[in-house]
Amino acid sequence: MFKIGEFSKLSRIPIKTLRYYHQIGLLEPEQIDDFTGYRFYTAVQLIRLNRILALKDLGFKLEQIAQVLDDDLSAEQVRGMLRLREAEIEREIAAEQARLTRIQTRLQQFTQEAAMPTYDVVLKTVEPIHVASIRDVIGKYDQMGQLLGELFDVLAQNRVRPMGPPMAIYFDEGYQEVNVDIETAVPVANAQLQENGRVKLHHLPAFEVASVLYQGPYTxxxxAYQAIMEWISDNNYQIIGPNRDIYLRAPGLNVKPEEYVTEIQFPVAKR
Known part of the structure; x- marks a missing residue:
């Protein structure tokens, strides 16, 4: 089982949201420690959480979501609810057009069998890496590219050639909607670069990691995160450090989002 912070990070849902879902009975922890009050979740609960998020994205209120999930509605009844919501969207202003499109897509999906991608999680040891890095608290995750761009600018000014792909290291206990504590890092040779106020040189330690390769847009x-979470739970491991995203094929000239390749790593140890 996972502590609420670990479950937050792997599901990418803020801790305060998980606590609220527990408070209103929408997503209850699998277990609550009688002594500490700590909440614990399991990988199986991701299925219900993903359904909550999908219905919430379609504009349903939380009490409506609870009805859909807990009242054992038939597929036809759910289709009917979606069509009612579709009619409401059609009467709303043009700014709601994007949400209407998602509703129509969801309706079409009821007649198709969803196919989830298969991810092969592997356990491996990563060697120590000497990196140049910038650690900062940024507004949102999508601003990470600006931080990485700043680091590459410093390397270029000092004629330092990267010795491997760039990466991002995430230090927050759980998923953050704002104020993300992140470090961008690039492997470099020893003594190639002098530290300054923003750029630091240090070694990333060796770790045993659960790793998975993901191809596609970052959104x-x-x-892929769910696959790692299930593997960690099923194989009796625990997370012991900040996770990394390694950008093996990143945005660049003539590289489409569906061609991005990212390795996701979580440092782990046996329980």
Whole structure:
């Protein structure tokens, strides 16, 4: 089982949201420690959480979501609810057009069998790496590229050639909607670069990691994170450090989002 912070990080849902879902009975922890009050979740609960998020994205209120999930509605009843919501969207202003499109897509999906991608999680040891890095608290995750760009600018000014792909290291206990504590890092040779106020040189330690390769846009990485979460739970491991995203094929000239390749790593140890 996972502590609420670990479950937050792997599901990419803020801790305060998970606590609220527990408070209203929408997503209850699998277990609550009688002594500490700590909440514990399991990988299986991701299925219900993903359904909550999907219905919430379609504009349903939380009490409506609870009805859909807990009242054992038939597929036809759910289709009917979606069509009612579709009619409401059609009467709303043009700013709601994007949400209407998602509703229509969801309706079409009821007649198709969803196919989830398969991810092969592997356990491996990563060697120590000497890196140049910048650690900062940024507004949102999508601003990470600016931080990495700043680091590459410093390397270029000092004629330092990267010795491997860039990466991002995430230090927050759980998923953050704002104020993300992140370190961008690039492997470099020893003594190639002098530290300054922003750029630091240090070694990333060796770790045993659970690793998975993901290909596609950064906005669709949740199933890959879910695969690692299930593997960690099923194989009796625990997370022991900040996770890393290593950008093996990143945005660049003539590289489409569906061609991005990212390795996701979580440092782990046996329980």
């Amino acid at each position: 669709h990485m949740s199933p």
